């Protein structure tokens with residue numbers, strides 16, 4: 001499965017003028033004060049990821065149908081809009097995914113950095129759209145969380 005979310009063209013952001021918020025976690029986990037990818041991409045996935053009676057999976061009330069076997073996070077159907085599960089203000093401390101342990105695979109598979117420490121170019125582009133600073137290259141000794149979308153500080157890792 002591709003690690004990249006599907007890119008959808010969108011209108012310019014009101015924050016694209018470079019007046020984005022401070023990004024204090026940029027060297028540890030930039031996702032904790034970002035959330036840009038959750039307000040930009042169309043987040044679609046196989047419908048088998050939707051929770052069944054056991055409750056394991058993406059909550060069904062938060063998804064819309066995107067095809068015979070495809071689902072999409074509500075709000076992201078056309079791209080350029082916030083996911084319904086995103087809480088907080090883009091680029092600000094405290095932004096997080098309300099269903100972090102149950103988020104779908106495109107969210108789990110979208111990294112801030114590649115395995116070699118290179119910033120994910122798609123992450124960089126969407127951060128720039130919201131006026132957030134570029135991520136640095138990182139070394140193997142850096143104490144960082146590789147990220148992939150904004151968890152709440154109290155969220156169970158998943």
Ligand code: SF4
Nearest residue numbers: 031034035037123149
């Ligand atoms: S993966 Fe990139 S765009 Fe998404 S929240 Fe983290 S830093 Fe922001």
Ligand code: SF4
Nearest residue numbers: 038083086097107149
């Ligand atoms: S990580 Fe959460 S808020 Fe972000 S797109 Fe995925 S489900 Fe939505």
